[in-house]
Amino acid sequence: MDIPRYWRLRNQRYRLEGTECIECGQRNFPPRCICPHCKSDSLKSFRFSGRGTVYSFSTIYQALDTFDKDIPYSIALVKLDEGPLITTQLADVGPDEIQIGQPVEMVIRKIYEDGENGPIQYGYKFRPALKE
Amino acid sequence: MSKIMKPIRKTGIIGYGAYIPKYRLPASEISNLWRDGQDKDFLPIKQKSVPGPDEDTITMSIEASQNALKRAGTDPQKIRAVWVGSESHPYAVKPSGTVVSQILGIVPDTVAGDFEFACKAGTEAIQAATAFVGSGMGEYALAVGMDTAQGKPGDALEYTAAAGGAAFIMGPAEEAVAVLEGSYSYVTDTPDFFRRAHQKYPEHGNRFTGDLAYFHHIFNAVTTLMEELNLQTSDFAQAVFHQPNVKFPRKKAKDLNFTAKQIKEGLLVDFVGNTYAGASVLGFTAALDKANPGDRILLASFGSGAGSDAFSFIVTDKIEKVRDRAPSTRSYVHREEKIEYARYARWRNKIVMH
Numbered sequence: 001m002d003i004p005r006y007w008r009l010r011n012q013r014y015r016l017e018g019t020e021c022i023e024c025g026q027r028n029f030p031p032r033c034i035c036p037h038c039k040s041d042s043l044k045s046f047r048f049s050g051r052g053t054v055y056s057f058s059t060i061y062q063a064l065d066t067f068d069k070d071i072p073y074s075i076a077l078v079k080l081d082e083g084p085l086i087t088t089q090l091a092d093v094g095p096d097e098i099q100i101g102q103p104v105e106m107v108i109r110k111i112y113e114d115g116e117n118g119p120i121q122y123g124y125k126f127r128p129a130l131k132e
Numbered sequence: 133m134s135k136i137m138k139p140i141r142k143t144g145i146i147g148y149g150a151y152i153p154k155y156r157l158p159a160s161e162i163s164n165l166w167r168d169g170q171d172k173d174f175l176p177i178k179q180k181s182v183p184g185p186d187e188d189t190i191t192m193s194i195e196a197s198q199n200a201l202k203r204a205g206t207d208p209q210k211i212r213a214v215w216v217g218s219e220s221h222p223y224a225v226k227p228s229g230t231v232v233s234q235i236l237g238i239v240p241d242t243v244a245g246d247f248e249f250a251c252k253a254g255t256e257a258i259q260a261a262t263a264f265v266g267s268g269m270g271e272y273a274l275a276v277g278m279d280t281a282q283g284k285p286g287d288a289l290e291y292t293a294a295a296g297g298a299a300f301i302m303g304p305a306e307e308a309v310a311v312l313e314g315s316y317s318y319v320t321d322t323p324d325f326f327r328r329a330h331q332k333y334p335e336h337g338n339r340f341t342g343d344l345a346y347f348h349h350i351f352n353a354v355t356t357l358m359e360e361l362n363l364q365t366s367d368f369a370q371a372v373f374h375q376p377n378v379k380f381p382r383k384k385a386k387d388l389n390f391t392a393k394q395i396k397e398g399l400l401v402d403f404v405g406n407t408y409a410g411a412s413v414l415g416f417t418a419a420l421d422k423a424n425p426g427d428r429i430l431l432a433s434f435g436s437g438a439g440s441d442a443f444s445f446i447v448t449d450k451i452e453k454v455r456d457r458a459p460s461t462r463s464y465v466h467r468e469e470k471i472e473y474a475r476y477a478r479w480r481n482k483i484v485m486h
Contacts (some may be wrong), residue, residue: 014235069185069479092154092184108194108235109186120222122190122231130459130467 002114006121013123016106018084020046029084048108052080052126059095066112076125078104091125103129136176136314136360137259140265144308145300145445146206147454149199150417152296152404152464155182159291166286167188176377180294180405182471183280185479187295190217190228193221193278194235196299200274200456201236203309204301208237211301212270214244215260217253217396217409218297219334220280220329221246232276250325251374252435253277253409254297259441261302262312272303279408284333285482292377292401296464297410298417310420310429310445314361317441318353325436329440336436342380345438350374353440354432358441361444365389368444369427372398372415376406390430397422403465409435425449475479 002116011017018029023040029048034041060067067073074090076098090098091109104126111123159175183192195217201208214236229244236243246255247260254277261273278297283290305311324345327334337345350373358364365371371390373381378401385395398415407414412433419429427447434440444470477483 010234015237093187109184109190109191110188111186120188120190122235125186130463 002121003119006119014108016048016050016124018046018048019043027082027084028047029086046084048080048084050124051129052078052104054098054100054102054104055079055085056100057090057098062063074098076104076126089125090127092127097128105129134360135356137382138312138314141266141268142305142311143262143266143302144166144305144448146303146307146309146312147200147202147204147301148298148309148417148420149201149203149458150296150298150414150461150464151196151199151278152407152414153181153183153187153192154467154469155184155471156180156404156468157182157471157473157476161476162291162355165473166290172436176291176379177402177405179403179470180292181294181296182476182479183295184381187280188222189216189220189278189280190222190231191203192280192295192297193218193228193232193276193299194326196278196297197232197236197274197276200301202458203454204303205271205454205457206272206301206303207297209241211238211272211274212242213261213264213273214238214242215247215257215274216276216278217249217255218279219248219253219255219408220282221248233455238274249439250436251376251406251408251411252433252439252441255431255433255441255443256435258300258302258332258413258443259315259317261300265302266402270476271404272301275300277409277413281406281408282327282333285477287333289334289336292406294405294407295410296404296407296414298413298426298461299411307450308448309451310447313428313444313446314357315441315443316350316353316357316360317439318356319439320349322349322436322438324438330432337432340451341436345436346374346376346380346434347384347387349438349440350432350434350442352385352428353442354388355449357430357442357444363428363444365394368394368430369429370397370419370423371395371430371432372412372419373432374412375401375415376411378402400461400465414461418465420447420451421455421460421462423447423451425451
């Protein structure tokens with residue numbers, strides 16, 4: 001059961017909330033207690049825009065049982081517009097459609113279901129940015 | 133006795149948003165598998181939307197609500213009620229509304245709960261949100277109609293049972309893009325369609341589904357609304373009906389003397405299927421996308437069990453400013469990737485592994 005962990009991290013997973021250093025302005029995701037850039041402990045919560053580009057990616061064909069329904073699926077390093085590089089699963093895109101540098105945007109999706117009786121865990125994934 | 137429902141304080145839609153998943157299953161795939169194509173010339177729709185393996189009513193409600201918030205420009209903290217109408221809530225016990233509220237930043241000063249009334253759970257939520265705002269209990273309320281509908285393999289409903297819906301932020305008329313002129317709901321106990329507890333797929337009461345259910349309830353809801361508001365069909369620029377297939381809303385519109393032009397923009401079922409609690413409200417967002425200030429729009433849902441909610445909204449000039457703040461409904465309709473029956477069966481848990 002991941003209930004306590006997911007509850008504790010819900011604003012991070014649901015809202016892409018990280019931290020911004022009050023001293024040097026560095027933005028971090030996941031949130032930090034000490035700024036890795038200037039070592040200050042003066043940090044405030046910062047919500048990222050959820051926009052970025054694909055830095056690199058890989059496609060998974062053999063997964064844990066939990067993610068069986070999703071395979072093949074791709075995970076990516078996404079460079080957020082505000083700076084940090086984060087690891088994320090990609091949504092709504094086949095392995096052949098992803099390109100390095102592609103603009104992506106955050107969406108909320110099911111991450112996994114904890115069996116038939118457990119909780120459904122939701123969180124951020126990224127998909128190719130919608131075109132109007 | 134006046135039958136029309138109007139809040140004490142004038143109320144309207146401050147923001148609206150749609151969501152439709154990317155994937156489409158052509159009806160011909162179902163026909164080929166289960167009927168050897170025998171019914172290929174009589175298919176109820178061209179294709180239906182299918183949720184991705186990581187989508188459900190909660191995730192889709194979030195995106196539609198985010199679009200509604202973008203258009204409304206409202207501080208989420210001022211939203212005091214979140215009601216999600218669906219017959220496919222992911223949990224039997226645990227509100228979809230709490231997850232939606234947390235992710236949108238609405239918590240904790242809010243009420244949050246789920247509605248269920250088959251395909252009219254979304255408009256039921258709109259009625260409640262209107263009353264909540266109109267009585268002064270809160271400044272703004274969020275109402276969602278959204279479904280990932282279930283269709284039994286090989287059943288007639290499998291052709292159409294689809295996924296998608298829309299969200300609406302109700303608020304004071306002064307800020308509204310569409311002001312509610314009045315609403316009326318018509319409800320009876322009619323066993324046209326139902327799903328028992330713990331059952332995976334719904335059942336339909338065959339001959340009850342047409343005349344005694346869909347047509348009877350929408351007819352009474354719409355004619356009473358128009359009589360009470362002293363309106364004619366020609367007073368409406370657009371009309372949107374619940375759309376379980378292409379035939380039903382077209383026939384209903386004709387019976388009520390609405391023209392093909394009046395229902396054109398809001399009729400999406402041929403491209404995305406029947407999104408159940410999302411169907412009429414999704415069509416309504418497409419109508420709002422094309423509406424002009426001063427237009428009057430009719431919205432009439434139908435929910436099995438059975439009932440119909442009818443609304444008359446008048447569009448204001450504010451719509452021009454907010455329309456482009458979020459993706460149009462048609463942009464979601466056009467965002468499509470066709471899939472084959474096998475992938476649909478795998479994603480929708482139709483292959484039993486144990």
